[in-house]
Amino acid sequence: MQDIVTVSVIGLGALGILFGGQLAAALPAGTVRVVADQDRLERYREQGIYFDGERVPFDYLTPDATPSPADLALVCVKFHQLEAALPLIASQLGPDTLIVSALNGIASEAVLAEHFGPERIVYAVAQEMDARKDGNRLVYRDRGQLVIGAMTTDPSEAERVERVARFSARAGLPHTVVPDMPRRLWGKWMLNVGVNQTVALYQGTFDTVQRPGEARETFKAAMREVLALAPHEGTGLTEADFDYWVRVMDALDPAGKPSMRQDLEAGRQSELELFAGTVLALGQKHGVPTPVNERLYQGIQALQARQDV
Template structure:
């Protein structure tokens, strides 16, 4: 049986902060012909005209539409928000050949199962994006910490392990920051546990990472929300422990105090948030397993109220501006 060739071409779907951060590092190593950003016609043309900037320079991407894609990619890196996944399904499909692999850098514990249902589990390499604090301002990427992608197999299946190794080889060759782990279900749930705590608490308290790094009510809420995920893990069989809890606290405490997580950024900008991916999923699993989730229920209600308030304010501004 012919072995798949080394991964050479990468397609980025989603050019937000993570798309620029991770795609930009690959483009600098592989060159613009090998790393392409796939978008609809209008968006692709705007990117061609304006570009995006990282580290003070324009990132050397090639911008393509599905229609002008010359050949399938070896790897598709998906960097959208979860609620955008359905919309970019055709973009992902346009990049696939027989051996194309897919890596999702999305938050949460659900995107890989959705992608596997659409495109086949034999394409998936599970990943967790962690330790970065990037945000996009206009066409510029702002960050202090680049973070990394953690990849690994969810099972002992040889084919899955080989897929992980193919991606790891690309990352080693391009000096892309990454770690390969042998406990991916635990790592996936650990990062989700952190996101449940930090994304929602910072958003509700209208703060920054510093809000949950300092002792006080907000940090207590942040940790309590995480503990509810820890309790769920025992029922889900994903193996989270108190050591994992402490590990993710250390990760959080090492991030730029002035930065903000994505849910807080989205809430401030009036964009749809990933609340359902965090508290929504915790509450659903809590009901399924019979585990109380009062902290996430409070976070869910509070952030929903802020979303409604932001929507009303936006509508009011829109009406007054038309007078």
């Protein structure tokens, strides 16, 4: 198996800085690249990107100025930005380039596989972090980790996972390889459906759903609607998974904020369709009631509408 040497980061939000910054600090200069349009790159070069108080030594590239394919494309945009990012990703691909998506939700890998081939995809979940971007600096307490694994029993997929795991170990990037990736993918999505939307609607922080009260009950109830859908989708999600992801949430920095809350505060488009929108569609498909996610959907839509006025 060919070793991963060069990494191209597409999307320099909180996760792009979190994972890309750790890689750039550990690997030789020029091997961790950030790919973006010219205007954005000029701003990055001028202002810098800071992680742990240090300016990150990224190698900045436009698609047209990419000298050679990357061994790994690390995709860290938001889901609603993925379509626009496809040309950036395509510019980094060679015959053996792998793609890892750190996006929320359960759909990004399918989109990437449709455009670039399933033989490139390594499924991943970014979890246990509380990072947020403050201007050109990353603020966090918990770095979290990248969880990777195979979705099938195909030996070639296991080989791709092993390539990424070996690279992550060499770079000192916190990671775990799991044998039940469909379950892990759905588990993280279940958590996001609960925490992202509840904290956004109640306009709070992680503490909003960590302490007893109405918000915490809403957070759990939204997750339980995903749990009710899981058997219909064959994901293997269980009550034990529900308890695990609640514990993950309770261990995060109470002052932290999930991505949807950050997006609404900044007036950016949120990932509402990725969370409640998907739950409502699956609920309709399988005849499973999803009233809590309906309430969250309507409430967050109202918040967004007020921002647009």
